Amino acid sequence: MVIAIEKSDKPKRFTDHTVTRDIMKDLLSEMPSPAPRWQDYCPNMKDELFKGFLKKHEFASNYDKAMARTVWNRTMLDRYPDILKKAKERTFKEANSTSIDIKGHGPKAMKVDVWNGLVDHWLDSKWKNKSVAGQKNRAAIPAHKLHNAGSISFGEHKKRKEAKLKRSVSFLKVYDDVHKKKSGEYVSEVSKKIIDLYGDAISQKYGEDLLDQPEVDPDM
Numbered sequence: 447m448v449i450a451i452e453k454s455d456k457p458k459r460f461t462d463h464t465v466t467r468d469i470m471k472d473l474l475s476e477m478p479s480p481a482p483r484w485q486d487y488c489p490n491m492k493d494e495l496f497k498g499f500l501k502k503h504e505f506a507s508n509y510d511k512a513m514a515r516t517v518w519n520r521t522m523l524d525r526y527p528d529i530l531k532k533a534k535e536r537t538f539k540e541a542n543s544t545s546i547d548i549k550g551h552g553p554k555a556m557k558v559d560v561w562n563g564l565v566d567h568w569l570d571s572k573w574k575n576k577s578v579a580g581q582k583n584r585a586a587i588p589a590h591k592l593h594n595a596g597s598i599s600f601g602e603h604k605k606r607k608e609a610k611l612k613r614s615v616s617f618l619k620v621y622d623d624v625h626k627k628k629s630g631e632y633v634s635e636v637s638k639k640i641i642d643l644y645g646d647a648i649s650q651k652y653g654e655d656l657l658d659q660p661e662v663d664p665d666m
Contacts, residue, residue, distance in 0.1 A: 450506040451513050458520050463606060465503070466521055470529050472498060473522065474555040480563030484526040492522075534568060 450461045460466065473487075476495055481487040496518055505511040533556075537548045552561025604620045621640075 447502070448504045448506055449510065451510045451517050457513055457517055458524070459602065460517060460521070463602065466525060468502075469499065469518065469521055470525055471555055473526070474529070474553055475557075477556060477560050480560055480567060482530070482564060482567050484522045487522075487526075530564070534564075 447462075447465075449465050451457045452459055452461055472495060476491060476498075478488050478491050496515060499518060500514070505514065533553050537551050540548075540551070549562045549565050550558055552558070552564070607620060607623070608614060
């Protein structure tokens with residue numbers, strides 16, 4: 447598979463989002479010991495993982511190959527906490543418990559002893575205290591900054607949505623999507639107000655016809 451890196455001053459991701467999925471799958475399956483953070487992951491295994499990554503892919507240019515390790519590591523830093531958090535929440539929910547019962551029920555790609563080690567870490571009192579503190583910090587985030595986009599940029603969300611729908615999608619639509627819960631409710635009243643105000647302003651300036659409205663108006 448030939449892959450490329452996004453063109454920017456500080457590239458952070460590969461242009462094909464399936465590359466990230468494959469990277470994370472390999473990371474979980476090859477994890478040699480419990481690593482709650484990417485920084486805790488075995489350094490030697492990081493090197494081995496990257497060597498395996500190089501063997502599986504070809505690069506569109508010398509630039510892409512030269513930047514591969516930097517972007518690969520950035521991908522790990524960004525996605526590693528997300529993937530562990532989702533695995534943890536899913537398993538705890540299925541077990542309907544925060545007890546030791548969730549041992550042995552981790553992601554299929556992960557070794558059982560590694561998962562069990564992570565469970566021990568999560569159930570440790572110090573980790574619980576840090577987790578609670580983190581939740582409080584997130585709760586203190588200003589309402590207008592709340593969203594469900596995770597570490598993925600709006601631009602990438604837009605690209606994925608357009609690929610799925612096979613048509614152009616406005617940034618307003620993307621903003622609307624990433625500021626809603628699964629229930630369809632907005633993550634905050636501020637987000638809803640911003641959407642409404644921007645939508646009204648765009649309509650007043652360009653008319654009600656969506657075809658006449660730009661994807662984004664930098665002056666608004």
